Amino acid sequence: MSSIIIQGMAFALPLFIIAIGGIYSERSGITNLALEGFLGFGAFFGAAVVMVMTGGNVGSLEIPMFFVALIFAAIGGALFAMLHALLCIPFKANQVISGVVINILAVALTAFFTSQINTVLLGKPTNKFMLGVCHTFTVPGISKIPVLGAFFTDVYYYIPIIIIIALFMTYLLYRSRFGLRLRACGDNPHAVDAAGADVSKIRFIAVMISGAMSGVGGICFAYSISSTFSPSIYAGYGFLAIAALIFGNWKIGPTLGACLLFGFARSAGYKLAQILGLSSAFSDIIMILPYVLTLLLLVFFSSSNRAPRALGEIYDKGKR
């Protein structure tokens, strides 16, 4: 039971922060299918900076280097997201196509640069950055409580960090001036324009925020699931985050619920495979569990959900 909680949280929270990124973009009115690409590029950027700083050998610097990677993953994600923002906002491109293309671009770009950097640093063109695993901590005392204690046992460092970021992002979206205007952009950008705020600027920043949040989530995946940065980072988690935010009705609170559900479904699946003693070839089939769940939930929840009214619409001042 406790391993289900520990592993479930380790997966759910990075997914959650990516979904928050998606919420920012979509509540501002920009459809964002590029989360997958953002999280991959962000993770690549963070990992590459660590590799370059340590000369390819992380060694004993694992903990400080994790924080370096986290910061640069956010920066890298935000920078990469500017591409989506540029295409969708000033150039008025189709937002769905832009998102899909950016995902493909991210896979190609990061694979290429990873092997190039490895050739220079290590002399061999592998497509992986060896990062090590994020360290964990156990809260003394509380962790002894049955069941609930598992939430405080073997906690990855990134979990409290994500919680703090998520709290800040919640405040920013729902209580700040910026958030009020951002959400208005997704409902009726003409109202924002008439109120004297700059719709394009707000949306641009929102898309960059979604890139930064995806980068944070991506690097956390790199440091937990695979302990490397490699093309296996593109496992569809960005799309899972989109599913989570849709189930969450584009609201942060319910989205957390959806992410936890996905996280626990996934870790429970693994546990099940273990108990059944399935070989690794078969345990892979357990990986489909979150996605099957996604399909089922789509059937039941989609009809009651309501997307932001202006989502995906190109903002044209003249149109009434």
Add this chain to the structure above:
Amino acid sequence: MDEYVVEMRHITKRFPGIVANDDVSISVKKGEIFALLGENGAGKSTLMSMLFGMYEPDEGEILIRGEKVHITSPAHATQLNIGMVHQHFKLVENYTITENIVLGQEPRARILGFLPAVDIKGSDKKISELSKRYGLEVDPRKKIEDINVSTRQRVEILKMLYREAEILIFDEPTAVLTPQEIDFLLDIIRGLRDSGKTIILITHKLEEIKNVADRCAVLCRGKLVGVMDVASTSTKAMANMMVGREVSFTTDKKPANFGKEVLNVEGLTVKNQDGLTVVKNVSFSIKKGEIFAIAGVSGNGQTEVADAISGLLPSSSGKILLDGKDITAMSVRERTLTGISYIPEDRQAVGLVLDFSLSDNLALKKYFKEPFCKKGVLQEEAFDENGKKLIEEYDIRSGQGITTTVRSMSGGNQQKAIIAREIELSSELMIFVQPTRGLDIGAIENIHKQILAQRDEGRAILLISLELDEIIGLADTIGVIYNGEMLNMAPAETLTAIQVGEYMMGVKAV
């Protein structure tokens, strides 16, 4: 010099294919209600959009309080204390009234003593006070999606007042309101003037101008025709100036010449989407050369009668016979081909495909037939030819001829396009639902003439209208519908407007 708060001098604005404003000059005094009168597409909204910074004039200059300004954006206009209530409201539906009003100028508070946040509670209080001060009561915590049109309009007015606007522009504010709401709004506008605001009112309704305005400028096809004192000018004179020619308020009607029966409706019952019976056992018939008008207060089932005959709504019982053929079970297209033309109430949603070109829209009911379609391939030349012909014949005005996107056309010209298309079908029966809704005098006159011409050609016409004057002026036979039931049917000359009005209110039972 400082007598005028707003001066617009020699303003010219061109759009592709159209000169929207041609050397227009107006000056507005502080504390007056200044009306801009003109037909749809005369350039009133364009002129005011430039004052509000949404467009910049190609030529001419704008002076605010005697100072020359280049107004570059709505935000800039707001700084100059200019506010505008647009025809299409600019509100965030899932926000509260307060949030909508303060958006862009949010009062601040701090959470936990340091995080800056929007002060929603403080704003609610401010908005409450503001709304009481100007007699515009609203509940600041209600969401826009839960309030009605007239309250939404109040929110737009409060938005301007919150931003301390001194010059208030209203763009066709009464177009969406009921008569009672209009009276209330005009009171509010008077109140605002009395508290020292300057008001510019864009409208094409003469009674409103007569009712509230101090002075009035008339625009016609982009040009300023004249500025006059409202008190000393007759409504008729204003109407003539606006249209640019003599307007007849009465329609010339030739004596009726009925032929054989075209439409026969027997015991028609219709349920709406919610399963409520909205038309109850209605029977009537229309002959060739007859205008049968259904009068009634909005929402009493008249639209559903038309929808059931045209096939948009299924009828749950009863029979519809067209020329002796039972069409009750036919699809919309089969009915059209059998001989029904339909001018729907909602011309933008049902009558047109707004983002299609004018020529495509003009062929919407024939595109599948030769010469428009040969062996499954559309013939572009046929569309163009048909479009050009109808534009010419029906005087449909648009920026770029047949390639104009219908969305960009004025309401009057959109309606002309629909009527042109439907008349060209040469159907035995023509159904007009609210054919003049939202149109100006010139366009209304034109459409009334068309309807009468079709009658004189021997078509059967079903006219459904909420305008009693329209019904009295045009109909040969009047039926009054109340609560889904046809209360009374009689030749038009035997009924007075007052009698029809009483039936409409359900006062007289059968």
